Amino acid sequence: MTTLAPPAAPEARPVAGERAPSRRHRLRQPRGHLGHVWTWIVILWLCLPIFVMIAFGFNNTKGRLNFQWQGFTLRYWGQLFAIPDLTGALINSVTIALIVTGLSILLGTPIGMALGKYRFRGKALTDVVLFANVAAPEIALGAAVLSLFITLGIPRGYVTIVIAQVMFDIVYVAITVRARMASFDRSLEEAARDLGAGAWTTFRLVTLPQILPGVVAGGLLAFALSIDDFVITQFNAGQTLTFPLWVWGATRLGVPPQVNDMGTIIFAGGVLLAVLSVLIGRRRSA
Amino acid sequence: MSVTQMPQGTAVVDTGSGLPAGAADTGGAPAPAGLAAIELVGVSKSFSSRDGNVQAVERIDLAIGQGEFFSLLGPSGCGKTTTLRMIAGFEEPTQGRILLYGEDMVGVPPNRRDVNLVFQSYALFPHLNVFENVAFGLRRRKVPHDAVRRRVGEVLELVQLEGRERRRPKELSGGQQQRVALARALVNNPRALLLDEPLGALDLKLRQAMQIELKRIQREVGITFVYVTHDQGEALTMSDRLVVMNEGRIEQLGSPREVYEQPRTRFVAGFIGTSNLLSGRVARVVGGSALLDLGPGERVVVPLRGGAVPGQHLDLTVRPEKIDMTGGPEPPEAECRIRGRVTDVVYLGSSTQHVVVTSTGASMVVFSQNRGTSGEASAPTHDVWLSWRAEHSYLLAEQEQAGDEEPREETGGTQ
Numbered sequence A: 001m002t003t004l005a006p007p008a009a010p011e012a013r014p015v016a017g018e019r020a021p022s023r024r025h026r027l028r029q030p031r032g033h034l035g036h037v038w039t040w041i042v043i044l045w046l047c048l049p050i051f052v053m054i055a056f057g058f059n060n061t062k063g064r065l066n067f068q069w070q071g072f073t074l075r076y077w078g079q080l081f082a083i084p085d086l087t088g089a090l091i092n093s094v095t096i097a098l099i100v101t102g103l104s105i106l107l108g109t110p111i112g113m114a115l116g117k118y119r120f121r122g123k124a125l126t127d128v129v130l131f132a133n134v135a136a137p138e139i140a141l142g143a144a145v146l147s148l149f150i151t152l153g154i155p156r157g158y159v160t161i162v163i164a165q166v167m168f169d170i171v172y173v174a175i176t177v178r179a180r181m182a183s184f185d186r187s188l189e190e191a192a193r194d195l196g197a198g199a200w201t202t203f204r205l206v207t208l209p210q211i212l213p214g215v216v217a218g219g220l221l222a223f224a225l226s227i228d229d230f231v232i233t234q235f236n237a238g239q240t241l242t243f244p245l246w247v248w249g250a251t252r253l254g255v256p257p258q259v260n261d262m263g264t265i266i267f268a269g270g271v272l273l274a275v276l277s278v279l280i281g282r283r284r285s286a
Numbered sequence B: 001m002s003v004t005q006m007p008q009g010t011a012v013v014d015t016g017s018g019l020p021a022g023a024a025d026t027g028g029a030p031a032p033a034g035l036a037a038i039e040l041v042g043v044s045k046s047f048s049s050r051d052g053n054v055q056a057v058e059r060i061d062l063a064i065g066q067g068e069f070f071s072l073l074g075p076s077g078c079g080k081t082t083t084l085r086m087i088a089g090f091e092e093p094t095q096g097r098i099l100l101y102g103e104d105m106v107g108v109p110p111n112r113r114d115v116n117l118v119f120q121s122y123a124l125f126p127h128l129n130v131f132e133n134v135a136f137g138l139r140r141r142k143v144p145h146d147a148v149r150r151r152v153g154e155v156l157e158l159v160q161l162e163g164r165e166r167r168r169p170k171e172l173s174g175g176q177q178q179r180v181a182l183a184r185a186l187v188n189n190p191r192a193l194l195l196d197e198p199l200g201a202l203d204l205k206l207r208q209a210m211q212i213e214l215k216r217i218q219r220e221v222g223i224t225f226v227y228v229t230h231d232q233g234e235a236l237t238m239s240d241r242l243v244v245m246n247e248g249r250i251e252q253l254g255s256p257r258e259v260y261e262q263p264r265t266r267f268v269a270g271f272i273g274t275s276n277l278l279s280g281r282v283a284r285v286v287g288g289s290a291l292l293d294l295g296p297g298e299r300v301v302v303p304l305r306g307g308a309v310p311g312q313h314l315d316l317t318v319r320p321e322k323i324d325m326t327g328g329p330e331p332p333e334a335e336c337r338i339r340g341r342v343t344d345v346v347y348l349g350s351s352t353q354h355v356v357v358t359s360t361g362a363s364m365v366v367f368s369q370n371r372g373t374s375g376e377a378s379a380p381t382h383d384v385w386l387s388w389r390a391e392h393s394y395l396l397a398e399q400e401q402a403g404d405e406e407p408r409e410e411t412g413g414t415q
């Protein structure tokens, strides 16, 4: 599952989106040969599984095992949706990821704003809960949410997957928005009010544009975390299959190249979104 | 620079509520005639914080006239910003009323008050260019497109920023950002413009240039300016009238000349300019003036405002530039004269500052112009006479009384 999305690195950038010039500057700084070589080794190492995943999507494999290179073919790309269960699982994964991203943004943004903006009773506790949520092992969270659903008698399925993932992903949106909010000048909102804007207009025209990079970064994180989530989903899926669950189930029999192709598509989509968000962030701050 | 005409009549942003045409020019010192632009009646504000209540503003009464350049002057933490924010609507007074053209503003949110605030930090919207920053207020009122263009163009010309419409605030210098902040407020043609230390972030040269600039703009647009500063020079040069505030209270209200030459309290005398404080007991009261009991040959006369009885302790102040300093024998014809010894001489270019310790132990500062005539350059340890006219002795109210009595009633007829 590691192949599907290398989430943190590209998406995290828009948080510091306005620093683009200094980043370029840093790259131009002189650096020792060793450092150079080492950097490239690390980058290659990180990319290797992705290259392997993409390559084996073009493997002309016979049977269900896809571990040995047997020649180039576009056959499996042509039969991309030939396995109905897999296609259904992919659709589930994508729709769940979109819903989870939307809900996480809607629910996480106000939390991040409140944390960055106000001092209130229980703020320190909220902070602790947020970071505990990030730090806690996913398996513990997944199990805990499952026992909650069982206690409440809620049948597991699509909806419980969404609920469990949102619980987990809200935090990432809240944290990125909060970081953005911390550097937000409150007097901008007062200036907007002073110039005749009501509360909603002030949010729409002044606050939101300022925290948008944080919202986008948090949303991308939530999407990436959701689409390849296995642990939490596995606990709360019931009979519903998602892409990672299907792949996991298939490994015993052999993973068909279509999985690699779908992985490639998801990866490409993630990269595209990340690049777009960086470009938009750069244009805004320019 | 062409003079941009911005009479209220042509304003595209008329809020409909019948803005009084033109500004009733009150010409300075006297309290505004007719309807005040802004009136504060018994306004107090306290903040509750972890270590108890902070009384930021205490029972302030003010009436600011239409078209007036009015300053709030005082040291850090005296409640200037709080007062301004209450007028703008960002804080509600704990007590008292705030009237805008006679209309009670309590409970009205900032976006419904026809005043605009220029923030000390400018608070320009970083994601909008200069044009959109300035147009923000007009767009909120649904002013038609070409009216916005025209009006923003006019105001940018007024603050001399034509041709910079497409820049982002970050791409402007501090002084230019300041002008954008000013334009963004002025463009709405508010009933009053509130400025919170608008020049505080600029260097001295630019600040002085902007002072002149601000004054010009205020004259051209005729809008009431309420100006907060802790810089006494700024307040004295720019204001029609000002209040000196201390610990949330008004110490004195008056024209710059009144406040400078006739400080009512020890605080005002000390805060504004260099001032010499003298104190002594009343020896005699003659025709509305008190003669103080001092050393042989010395005499200090101070005009009284109320009564005084012999033996009473009085504080008075004399501005350094009103004092003549002479060596040799006592100046017999001087109304006030006091003996002293020079302890310090500081050459200031156009003038020289002498520090003189008097026979009573008070330390007095004297400025003398360097005209090249003799008798100016006294060296340390020289014995000298300081003399001045009785009218330049200025009686100070006692410290405790300053806030308790109603300062507002007395500022008019002080002599």
Ligand SMILES: Nc1ncnc2c1ncn2[C@@H]1O[C@H](COP(=O)(O)OP(=O)(O)OP(=O)(O)O)[C@@H](O)[C@H]1O
Pocket: B047, B048, B049, B054, B055, B056, B074, B075, B076, B077, B078, B079, B080, B081, B082, B083, B230
């Ligand atoms: N939101 C607040 N909560 C608590 N106390 C406050 C608040 N705002 C102001 N104060 C207190 O009120 C007093 C007056 O503050 P204010 O900001 O009006 O002073 P100021 O005259 O503008 O000073 P400065 O010249 O430093 O800006 C101060 O003691 C300040 O600590």
Ligand SMILES: [Mg+2]
Pocket: B080, B081, B082
């Ligand atoms: Mg202040």
